[in-house]
Amino acid sequence: MNRPKQKLALISIISIWVLSALLLIVGTNAYAQNRPQSTNLYSQVQLFSEVLYKLKQYYVTDLNDEELIKAAIDGMLSSTDPHTTYFTPEEFKEFTTTTKGSFGGLGIQIDKIGNYITVVSPIEGTPAYRMGITAGDRIIRVDDVSIVGFSTDEAVKRMRGDVGTKVKITISRPGLPEPIDFELTRETIKIKSIPYSFKLDNGVGYIRITQFSENTLTELRAALDNLEKQNVKGLIIDLRWNPGGLLDQAVDTVNEFIGKNRLVVETKGRTENKQLYTRFDVKERNYPIIVLVNEASASASEIFAGSLQDWDKGLVMGKNTFGKGSVQQLIPLSNGNGIKITTAYYYIKSGRCIHKMSNDNILKGKEVSEEDLKKESESNLQQVYYTANNRKVYGGGGIQPDITVESDFLTLFGVELRRKNVFFNFAVDYLVQHNHQFDINTEIDNKIMNEFLTYVSKNDIKYTQADVDSANSFIRTSIKSELVRKVHGDEEAYKITISQDKQLMEAISLFDRFRTLEQMFTYAASLNEKKEK
Structure with a gap:
C-alpha cells in the first residue's frame, strides 16, 4: 500500500474510533432506534473497535490516546469541507478573538490553501499593509521556522505576540523566483469596519467597508449621516478585499438601503433553514449607489453586494466575487473544546447560491484545473435570475458584477x-x-x-x-x-x-455620465447584450 493510501486508511480507522466513542456515550439502544437504515454504520463501529484493540495491543511503541483522538477528529472532518474544523480549548478561544475588539499582530487575513498559509487580504493601516504584503502571498516561514503544512490557528500563534516585538516572515509570491523576507513590528490590530468615508471631488460619497464586525452598522450610520449632510449626489461603497464577517451585520447594513421587512438571505441545509429579513425603518435613499467588488470580496460582503443588486438599489461593479457562501456554526464541546461545522449554504433574494464549490477543493489542496474553473464559470453564467424590478442577473458561485472592470497591474x-x-x-x-x-x-x-x-x-x-x-x-x-x-x-x-485606482475611476466616471441608477442599469444591460452577441 503506498503512503497516501496508508494515510487515508489510518485516518479512516481513527475516525471510526472516535465515532465509536460518541456512539457509546449516546447508548446502543438510542442508536438502534435512530440509525439510518441505508447504512451499516454499526458494523463499521465494531470493525473499528477490533482494529483499535489490535493497534493498541501490537503497535511497536505506546500510542498517546489524546493525540490519536485529535488526529481522528481532524481526519473525520477533513472528509467534509475546509471550513468544518475542530478546536482545542486554546484554539477555540483564539478563533473567537477575530470578531471581538482588538488583538496584537501583523494585520493580515489568512487561510490555508493546500499546504500553504496564504494571505487573503492585508488589513488597511496595519504593519502588513504598509510593508506591501498582498493577497496571494504564501507565508512559508515565521522567524526562520517553516510553517508549511501548519493550520491557520498554528500559524496565527506564531505570528502574534506582544505589541512592539518584531517578527520575520518569509513569503513565496507568485511570479517571483525566490522567497522574500519581511521584518514587521507587531501592533495592536483594531478591527475597524469603515476606515475611510469622505466626499469625492465630483460630489459623490465614498465609503470603504473592510469587513463586517460587531460595530459595522454603527459606523455605517455615522458615515452616511456625515455624507448626507454634505448633500452627496451618489455613493460608492467599496467592498474590495472584504473577507466578510458577521452575518447579522451584513443584513443590518443592507437594511439601511432597502428598508424594513425585505428578504436578504436564506440559509438552506439539513438542520438549518431560515430566512433573514431586514428589521428597521430607515429613511429612503434615492441617490444612485455603486458597489465595488473583486475576487477577494467574500461571504458577508457578497451577501451585501448581491442584496443591493437583487433589490435594484445598487449597481455592482468590478470582478466576480470569491464565492464563500457556506454557513458555519460554532459549537462548544466538553472541556472547552469546540467545533465549527458547515450547516447550510447562503441563497440571496433572487435565489442565487453564493457558494462556489470549486473553492472547497482548492482550499483543501486538491488539484483544480483551469478547464474545470472555466466550465464552472460558464455553467454559473448560464443560470439566469431576476431582481425585484425584473432585471437579469447571472450565476451562483459568487456575485457577477453588472459591469466588469479589470484591476490595475503592478510591475x-x-x-x-x-x-x-x-x-x-x-x-x-x-x-x-x-x-x-x-x-x-x-x-x-x-x-x-x-x-x-x-x-x-x-x-x-x-x-x-x-x-x-x-x-x-x-x-x-x-x-x-x-x-x-x-x-x-x-x-x-x-x-x-x-x-x-482604475476600478474606482471607472465607477466615478459613471456618475459623471448618468444622473440616475436606472440609467446606469440600462447602460450595464447594453454592455452585457454586446457580450452575449
Whole structure:
C-alpha cells in the first residue's frame, strides 16, 4: 500500500474510533432506534473497535490516546469541507478573538490553501499593509521556522505576540523566483469596519467597508449621516478585499438601503433553514449607489453586494466575487473544546447560491484545473435570475458584477519597492530634512523623483529606465501618499492612493455620465447584450 493510501486508511480507522466513542456515550439502544437504515454504520463501529484493540495491543511503541483522538477528529472532518474544523480549548478561544475588539499582530487575513498559509487580504493601516504584503502571498516561514503544512490557528500563534516585538516572515509570491523576507513590528490590530468615508471631488460619497464586525452598522450610520449632510449626489461603497464577517451585520447594513421587512438571505441545509429579513425603518435613499467588488470580496460582503443588486438599489461593479457562501456554526464541546461545522449554504433574494464549490477543493489542496474553473464559470453564467424590478442577473458561485472592470497591474519593480518599504523609509528621511513639512497640494516633481531614485540605489535595488517609466505614475503617487500620511494622516493619504485606482475611476466616471441608477442599469444591460452577441 503506498503512503497516501496508508494515510487515508489510518485516518479512516481513527475516525471510526472516535465515532465509536460518541456512539457509546449516546447508548446502543438510542442508536438502534435512530440509525439510518441505508447504512451499516454499526458494523463499521465494531470493525473499528477490533482494529483499535489490535493497534493498541501490537503497535511497536505506546500510542498517546489524546493525540490519536485529535488526529481522528481532524481526519473525520477533513472528509467534509475546509471550513468544518475542530478546536482545542486554546484554539477555540483564539478563533473567537477575530470578531471581538482588538488583538496584537501583523494585520493580515489568512487561510490555508493546500499546504500553504496564504494571505487573503492585508488589513488597511496595519504593519502588513504598509510593508506591501498582498493577497496571494504564501507565508512559508515565521522567524526562520517553516510553517508549511501548519493550520491557520498554528500559524496565527506564531505570528502574534506582544505589541512592539518584531517578527520575520518569509513569503513565496507568485511570479517571483525566490522567497522574500519581511521584518514587521507587531501592533495592536483594531478591527475597524469603515476606515475611510469622505466626499469625492465630483460630489459623490465614498465609503470603504473592510469587513463586517460587531460595530459595522454603527459606523455605517455615522458615515452616511456625515455624507448626507454634505448633500452627496451618489455613493460608492467599496467592498474590495472584504473577507466578510458577521452575518447579522451584513443584513443590518443592507437594511439601511432597502428598508424594513425585505428578504436578504436564506440559509438552506439539513438542520438549518431560515430566512433573514431586514428589521428597521430607515429613511429612503434615492441617490444612485455603486458597489465595488473583486475576487477577494467574500461571504458577508457578497451577501451585501448581491442584496443591493437583487433589490435594484445598487449597481455592482468590478470582478466576480470569491464565492464563500457556506454557513458555519460554532459549537462548544466538553472541556472547552469546540467545533465549527458547515450547516447550510447562503441563497440571496433572487435565489442565487453564493457558494462556489470549486473553492472547497482548492482550499483543501486538491488539484483544480483551469478547464474545470472555466466550465464552472460558464455553467454559473448560464443560470439566469431576476431582481425585484425584473432585471437579469447571472450565476451562483459568487456575485457577477453588472459591469466588469479589470484591476490595475503592478510591475515587478513596483512590487520590489513596496516589499522593501522604500516609500515609507524615504518619506521619513525626506521629512527630517524638510522640518516635517509637506503641503498636501505639492506634486512630485522631477527633483523629488530623482532624490527618491538615488535613495533606491543606495538601498541596493537595481532598476532600469524602462522599470522607472513603466511604474512612473505608481511611484509618484506612492511617494506623495507616504509624505502626506506622515503630515496629514491616513485618510488624506488614502485619497491620493486611490487616484490611481482604475476600478474606482471607472465607477466615478459613471456618475459623471448618468444622473440616475436606472440609467446606469440600462447602460450595464447594453454592455452585457454586446457580450452575449
